[in-house]
Amino acid sequence: MTKYDAIVIGAGHNGLTNAAYLARAGLKVLVVERNPWIGGAAVSREIEKGWMYSNCSYVCSLLRPELFRDLELARHGLQVVPYGGGVSITSNGDILGNYTHEEVQRREFARHNPRDADAYDRYSTDVMRQCKFIRPMLLRTPPDPTSFKPRDLKEMIFLGKELKKFGEQFIYDTLRFYSMSIADFLNEYFESDTIKCHLSGSGIIGSAMGVYSPGTAYVLLHHYMGDVDGSIGAWGFARGGMGAVSKSIANALKSFGGEIVVDAPVRQVIVKGGRVAGVATENGTEYYADVVVSNLDPRRTYTKIFDPKDLPPVIVEKAKNWKIRGSSGKLNIALDGLPEFPALGKDNPLAFGDIHFLDSLEKMERAYDDWKNGTWSKEPYLDLLIPSMTDPTMAPPGKHFMSVFVQYVPPFIHGREWTDADREGFKNTVLDQIGRYSPNFRSLVRHVECRTPRELEAEVGLTEGNIFHGELTMDQLLFNRPFPGYAQYRGPIRGFYMCGSGTHPGGGVMSAPGANAAREILMDLGRPNIVPEGWSDD
């Protein structure tokens, strides 16, 4: 068996990014993937003939532009197209839209509350300040605040200087912002419940937290800090679906001589003499390398693919305690035509973006209550998009692909496993909600891929179906991600590294964890750094 310089477990976008940089640095790299396809949760698959689904993740903003450029992903087939729009439709038939024209947007807010229309400027400035603060941190390894190593001290000083640039007030604001709920945050700006619930969605997506749960304000930032071509907070579609992201990174990896083996689920990381030696797959093959990198979430990494005897018990304990709770589901729907939403009127450009059916923060909190009670929300929060309106490659002409992200969906139903009947019930809850706002919707449905946390874990490998590889709360962010003392991508065993969304800066199709981990690995191997670092868009 050939020996590799590095093996990456999992061909998700972060695993591929990590491998691409290691290969580019001259290492002999292998990526092992359990599924017959690559991409992890950044994947497009043709499940219904003629339709390309973005099966899991569905929109793109966080992917670091420095990596997009540096890996020449455009040349490797990636095109990201902004879409604009987005709307919340209320049960009384009113709407609140995101218009791209500043004055139109202001009038839309003023329709609901004139003062809130002006407050939106203040809100945007304050959120933008947080974006500007965090963006330079994304492509950096978080410093260890307990360490006196020169590099950690240097990074802490950098962090302090960054904070100071924004003024004293910002330090107070930031500490509050990272610990408060999205509802409390929005209450400091807005009066209109429609406006508040419209904006609150970004605070709960992917989180097993309600709009009133502390920590959700940061989750909103996590959805705002990306950009499309410098337009911070904008989102786009990867042309051809989110699989195009993974495919382009895989193409980059291959162009650097890296290899990918699919249908190769890892059974165990081989540890010899206190350091990693390779991986053994379920089908009996062993691959050897002195560096093994896991793109799996921290829980899965330390409880499923290691012999616990090879690990310090505290690590196993931390992995078991890792807060990774299933909260979301996904319906991918093939449609025989374009559904009409009467509340939007004809040819409303808002329909190009995310569609929500919302009324109040209260109603959103009730949806979370259902989750706590061990069942899916009876009035779920949907993030619904019709990517085929923008991207002609997603469905045959005149037909459409609808992506529906659903919250809240528990990992277990009243403590027991999901059944197929549960899944059917869940599916109908979602389809019924859409049908209430779109009379012709049900008649257009041709095929539905319905994914509960059960499917997301079984097919994609996300523990409990948590899309972020672990909650984005302060106890699990920055130097705490995944665990205090392990935030610099190194595992507890020599030669073992983490590169997934369970590491800094967290979830989303960002590729930053993969790139940051590659930088650390190259440093340990004594190789020059070739991975983009930092950011200076002020």
Next chain:
Amino acid sequence: MSVKEAMGCKEHFRKAVWETPFHARTSALNIVNQWHAWKDYTTADAFFDEQLEYAAIRNACAVFDLTPMTKHLITGPDALAFLNRLVTRDVAKIRPGMVGYTIWCDDNGQVIDDGTIFHLREGVYRLCSQERQLDWLTRNAFGFDVTIVEDTHDVAGLALQGPTSCAVLKAIGCTGVQNLKPFAIGFFQFHGTELTVSRTGFTGDLGYELWIEPAQALELWDALFDKGKIHGIRPMGTHALEVARIEAGFLAAQVDFHPADQTIMADRSRSPFELDLGRLVDFGKPCFNGRRALLAEQAKGSRYRFVRLDVEGNKPARSAYIYDKDKNVVGTVTSAEWSPSAKKNIALASLHMPWGRPGDELWAEIYYQRELKWYKVMARCQVAEQPFWDPPRKRATPAQDY
């Protein structure tokens, strides 16, 4: 449908930029068809020739459509107390029938916006500003018995600026308008409605601003141009006004300073002292936004100084870096134009302290292009103590016909 009506309906998005009540006339006169968006409305860059439009401001009179300017009506028993807490100057000194220029700050003493307070009638105020302020005004109204309404779209506004402006107003029936002092407000009957005239403007010259119900807007325009013809009246666009504004040394929000409530980085906003507006800060008032921070700044010193610069040569120093004699960057130009009236190359600039003292050697780095070839000049700058244009007729009361 008007923009105000559109705001009440879902379909408003089908039109992003609207026409002011004067559009039927301004569009007919705009033979160069140059427009830009100012808040909700489209507004003329120029009408026929920027230089001639500017010349009309200083030589005869010119009309500018300022309907898009943000306006807030502030009423109620506590209106004065509210405004006094809001802004830095003493609003009690703005008597009924007078206008006062003011600024307002955040709690850190940083300027949010500048504007004018119209004391229309006892206890009835209108605040005109560059930026929309409903959020900030409302947040400042806790505990005050005050009503705040944004009424931008309920009032059509024209600036009539220049030496013959008074003569034109008299000709359309504003009897006695010549007796209005600078910053005074007069009310006149015009075709059965009330025409409000204030002796204010953005040109630093004799001039007035006219306020009327939108339904009467076109009649007002027609009367001005009918009677004004023999007084050399012309329409003017934003470009001509901009030259006059810089000559007068007036600040423009988003140009010469960045509104503090929209500023991301702490060192990018400015205090009143840093905008040379210390005269508008009245520490005699016990409580107003930013007072504590401004007192501290007074004790500790400011970070910036705002200056008027007389720049050598004739190339406008737009966006130029300012250097000291050792080639260190000590500031930037915020506005610059050639001044046709002063025959000087003028600029407004924000300099780091302590630069900008009398006698400091300052240089502007100016880039310009001739036939696609770029040139750079380092131009010596002198700090000017006075506005570049400040004619006695600006203040003379009664105003003359010139």
